[in-house]
Amino acid sequence: MKQPRRTFIRHSAILTGGVLIPRWSGAKSFGLPNQPLHLKSLKYGMIQAGNTVLEKFQLAKEAGFQGIELDWPNDLSTDEVLAAKAKTGLQIPGVINSVHWKQPLSDPDPAVRQACVDATIEGLKMCKKYGGTTVLVVPAVVNDQVRYDQAWDRSIPEIKKILPTAHETGVKIAIENVWNNFLLSPLEAARYIDAFDDNMIGWYMDVGNLVRYAWPDQWISILGKRILKVDIKGYSRKKQVDEGIWKGFEVEIGDDDCNWAAVNKALTAAGYAAGWGSAEVKGGDLNRLKDISHRMDDIFAR
Numbered sequence: 001m002k003q004p005r006r007t008f009i010r011h012s013a014i015l016t017g018g019v020l021i022p023r024w025s026g027a028k029s030f031g032l033p034n035q036p037l038h039l040k041s042l043k044y045g046m047i048q049a050g051n052t053v054l055e056k057f058q059l060a061k062e063a064g065f066q067g068i069e070l071d072w073p074n075d076l077s078t079d080e081v082l083a084a085k086a087k088t089g090l091q092i093p094g095v096i097n098s099v100h101w102k103q104p105l106s107d108p109d110p111a112v113r114q115a116c117v118d119a120t121i122e123g124l125k126m127c128k129k130y131g132g133t134t135v136l137v138v139p140a141v142v143n144d145q146v147r148y149d150q151a152w153d154r155s156i157p158e159i160k161k162i163l164p165t166a167h168e169t170g171v172k173i174a175i176e177n178v179w180n181n182f183l184l185s186p187l188e189a190a191r192y193i194d195a196f197d198d199n200m201i202g203w204y205m206d207v208g209n210l211v212r213y214a215w216p217d218q219w220i221s222i223l224g225k226r227i228l229k230v231d232i233k234g235y236s237r238k239k240q241v242d243e244g245i246w247k248g249f250e251v252e253i254g255d256d257d258c259n260w261a262a263v264n265k266a267l268t269a270a271g272y273a274a275g276w277g278s279a280e281v282k283g284g285d286l287n288r289l290k291d292i293s294h295r296m297d298d299i300f301a302r
Contacts, residue, residue, distance in 0.1 A: 035264065035300050035301065036264055036267035036268045036272045036275070037230060037232075037264065037267065037272075037275065037276070037277040037296075037299075037300045038275050038300060039066045039067065039091075039093075039274075039275040039276045039277070040064065040065045040066055040067070040276075040277060040278075040279070040293060040296050040297075040300075041065060041066065041067035041068060041069055041091075041093050041276055041277070041278040041279070042060060042065055042067075042068060042069070042278060042279040042280075042283070042289070042292065043068075043069050043071075043096070043278065043279070043280055043283075044056065044068050044069065044070045044071070044074075045071070045283065046279065046280075046281070046282075046283025046284075046289070046292075047059055047060055047068075047283060047289065048283050048284050048285060048288075049284075049285040049286060052080070052084075053076060053077070053080040053081055053083075053084045054080070054083065054084040054087060054088075056068075056084075057084040057085065057087070057088045057090050058084075058088055059286050059289060060088075060090060060289065061088045061089070061090055062286060062290075063286060063289035063290045063292070063293045064290065064293035064294070064297075065090070065289070065293055066090060066091060067090055067091040067092060067093045067276065067278075068090055068091075068092060069092065069093060069094055069095065069096060069132075069136075069278055070092060070095050070096070070130070071095065071096050071097075071098040072095040072096065072097065072098060072119070072122065072123040072126050072127070072135070073098060073099070073119060073122070073123075074098070078126070078129060081130065082129070082130070085130070085131070091131065091132075092127075092130040092131055092132045093132050093133060093134070093229065093274075093276050093278070094127060094132040094133060094134035094135060094136060094171075094174065094229060095123050095126060095127045095130065095132060095134075095135050095136070096135070096136040097116070097119060097120050097123055097135060097136060097137050097138070098119075099115065099116055099119045100116055100119075100120075100137055100138040100139075101138065101141065103115045103116045103119070104116060104138070104140055104141040104146075104155075105117070105137075105139055105140055105154065105155040105158040105159065106139075106140035106141055106142070106146050106150065106151035106154045106155050106182075107146070107154075108145065108146065108150075113154065113158050114158075116158070117158050117161050117162055120135060120137060120162050120173070121162055121165045123135045124162070124165045124166055124169045124171045124173075125165065125169055127169070127171045128169040128170065128171050132171065133170075133171060133172060133228075133274075134171065134172050134173070134174040134202075134204065134228050134229055135171060135172075135173055135174065136174050136176050136204050136229070137159075137173055137174065137175055137176070138175075138176060138178050138180055139151075139155045139159065139175050139182065139183070139192070140152070140154070140155040140180065140182045141180045141181070141182065142180065142181035142182045143181065148181075148182065151182050152182075152192070156192075156195055156196070159173065159196065159201065160196065163196065163198055163200055163201065166200035166201070167200055172200050172201060172202055172228055173200060173201040173202075174201075174202055174203065174204035174228045174229055175189075175192070175193065175201065175202070175203055175204060176203075176204035176205075176206055176209075176231070177189065177203075177204075177205065177206050177209055177210060177219070178206065178209055179209065184213075186214075186218060186219040186222035186223055187222060189203065189219070189222075189223060190222055190223055190226060193223075193226050202226045202227065202228040203223050203226045203227050203228060204227075204228060204229045204230075204231065205219065205220060205223065205227050205229070205230045205231065206230075206231040206233070206280070207230065207231065207232060207233070207258055207263055208231070208232070208233035208234055208235045208249065208256070208258065208280075209231075209233075209235075211234075211235035211237065211248075211256065211257055211258050212235060212237070212240055212245060212248060215259070215262075216258060216259075216262075216263050216266075217259060217262035217263050217265065217266040218266075220263065220266035220267055220270055220272075221266050221269065221270065223270070224270045224271070225270065225271055227267070227270060227272055228274060229274055229276055229278065230267070230272070230274075230276065230277045230278070231277075231278050231279075231280045232253060232277045232278060232279050232280065232281075232296060232299070233249065233253065233279070233280050233281045234249070234251045234252060234253045234254065234255065234256025234257075234258060234281070235248045235249055235251065235256050235257060235258065236248050236249075236250070236251040236256055236257055237257045238257070239251060249281075252281075252291075252295060253279070253281060253292065253295040253296060253298075253299060254295045254298050254299050260299040260302045261302040264299075264300070264302060277296060277300065279292050279293075279296060
């Protein structure tokens with residue numbers, strides 16, 4: 001699948017008609033530190049109300065979130081972001097490389113690969129300024145132009161160019177499982193991370209992306225300590241079968257086919273310590289964000 005995940009989020013509001021009625025009226029979080037997932041973040045692009053960076057941060061806080069993840073590169077004023085962070089007390093757990101689909105580390109053209117390397121290096125530096133700990137990276141894209149082995153052999157040397165900056169900044173590279181036709185099993189994913197023999201690279205576990213063809217708790221158990229962060233979204237196998245694979249994402253968190261209790265149990269056994277779960281679903285106004293926040297509270301407690 002070549003469609004970027006962030007593109008899906010931006011357009012999912014068009015795909016899903018109707019108005020969401022929040023199940024809860026309040027926004028208070030009840031995540032507990034003894035739960036593997038107890039800190040809630042969301043993607044900045046999900047906040048579809050508010051005119052300024054500060055207003056968007058304030059809405060996220062009012063909805064019950066503790067953090068916001070930002071794309072990099074972005075067109076936001078760094079000063080405004082840091083001021084909004086300071087005023088609201090929200091954290092920026094990490095940033096997301098926003099060029100790795102158009103300029104993948106597996107591209108046949110070395111110049112294209114270098115562009116992604118450069119963007120990731122800058123992302124690590126910016127993430128440090130933001131106070132975050134990870135930069136999310138899609139490592140490669142396999143398609144009719146790029147073979148699986150080529151994706152492996154090209155991406156690893158490129159990521160090795162980035163690792164010195166990870167050490168300099170203290171910000172880790174987090175490889176995410178997406179629909180890129182690459183690293184399709186947890187054993188292979190673990191082998192890929194271990195090929196670097198470096199503690200500054202790990203895994204960004206996207207639970208919803210796995211439900212179509214796997215069991216997320218199994219991936220978590222196998223990847224174990226390699227897991228740095230967790231993305232949260234639902235997926236419906238019934239919608240996948242009846243309406244198509246992308247329609248599977250048109251389900252609310254907690255009303256999906258993910259066994260969240262098994263996910264939590266596996267994260268606990270794996271020693272997941274970051275605490276963060278980051279929503280990556282259709283966003284909206286304050287009421288919509290409150291609904292997402294409470295749905296996350298619900299699955300965190302299962």
